[in-house]
Amino acid sequence: MRALVTGFEPFGGDRVNPSGAALAHLPARRGDLIVETRLLPTVFGRALAALHEAVAATTPDIVLGIGLAGGRAELSLERVAINIDDARIADNAGNQPIDRPVVAGGPPAYFATLPIKAAVAELRRDGLPAAVSNSAGTFVCNHVFYGLMHLAATASRPYRGGFLHVPYLPEEAAHQAGAPSMTLAQIVRGIAIILDVAAARTADIAAAEGAIA
Numbered sequence: 745m746r747a748l749v750t751g752f753e754p755f756g757g758d759r760v761n762p763s764g765a766a767l768a769h770l771p772a773r774r775g776d777l778i779v780e781t782r783l784l785p786t787v788f789g790r791a792l793a794a795l796h797e798a799v800a801a802t803t804p805d806i807v808l809g810i811g812l813a814g815g816r817a818e819l820s821l822e823r824v825a826i827n828i829d830d831a832r833i834a835d836n837a838g839n840q841p842i843d844r845p846v847v848a849g850g851p852p853a854y855f856a857t858l859p860i861k862a863a864v865a866e867l868r869r870d871g872l873p874a875a876v877s878n879s880a881g882t883f884v885c886n887h888v889f890y891g892l893m894h895l896a897a898t899a900s901r902p903y904r905g906g907f908l909h910v911p912y913l914p915e916e917a918a919h920q921a922g923a924p925s926m927t928l929a930q931i932v933r934g935i936a937i938i939l940d941v942a943a944a945r946t947a948d949i950a951a952a953e954g955a956i957a
């Protein structure tokens with residue numbers, strides 16, 4: 745089984761993006777799961793093009809997008825991706841789309857198909873603050889989340905998809921009074937736990953469907 749995990753470049757004046765920084769620390773393999781990683785540009789359109797390329801190259805069973813949500817205190821498993829680009833700030837190429845669809849003619853929304861409740865329970869059991877979130881925003885993260893779910897729904901080779909928003913690293917929060925933070929080691933541990941839960945559930949479903957022996 746293969747997982748594709750994506751993170752983002754820094755944006756909005758931050759020096760580091762924990763979602764991108766975490767990628768280098770993920771193991772290439774966890775049990776039977778092969779873990780592929782890709783850093784995406786924080787740019788509308790280009791991020792999705794890079795995601796499509798990565799999915800074609802890695803043929804994943806699981807796709808987990810990851811991004812920074814500065815100000816959040818918990819690892820946030822996103823429940824829903826919406827078909828809207830509505831940027832409060834410019835992306836890294838100066839684009840600032842307002843009220844535009846991610847995919848013209850696409851459905852209004854997609855739900856994550858990774859086991860988000862089970863993942864949150866496991867993260868909390870491990871002592872990591874975690875929650876289900878009902879909005880991934882309307883910036884590049886939601887754009888990629890919607891795009892990855894749309895691709896899963898329309899591609900010839902479907903996969904289970906989801907999105908994780910992570911808090912600031914302490915070194916970034918140190919410059920934002922009152923902002924909560926989480927260490928890179930905790931974020932990396934959290935991602936590994938989410939992948940374990942997703943892989944176990946995906947294997948159960950595949951076995952039940954007779955897709956694998």
Ligand code: PCA
Nearest residue numbers: 752811812883884885886
């Ligand atoms: N967070 C932004 C985009 C890139 C990232 O890491 C977001 O939440 O949309």
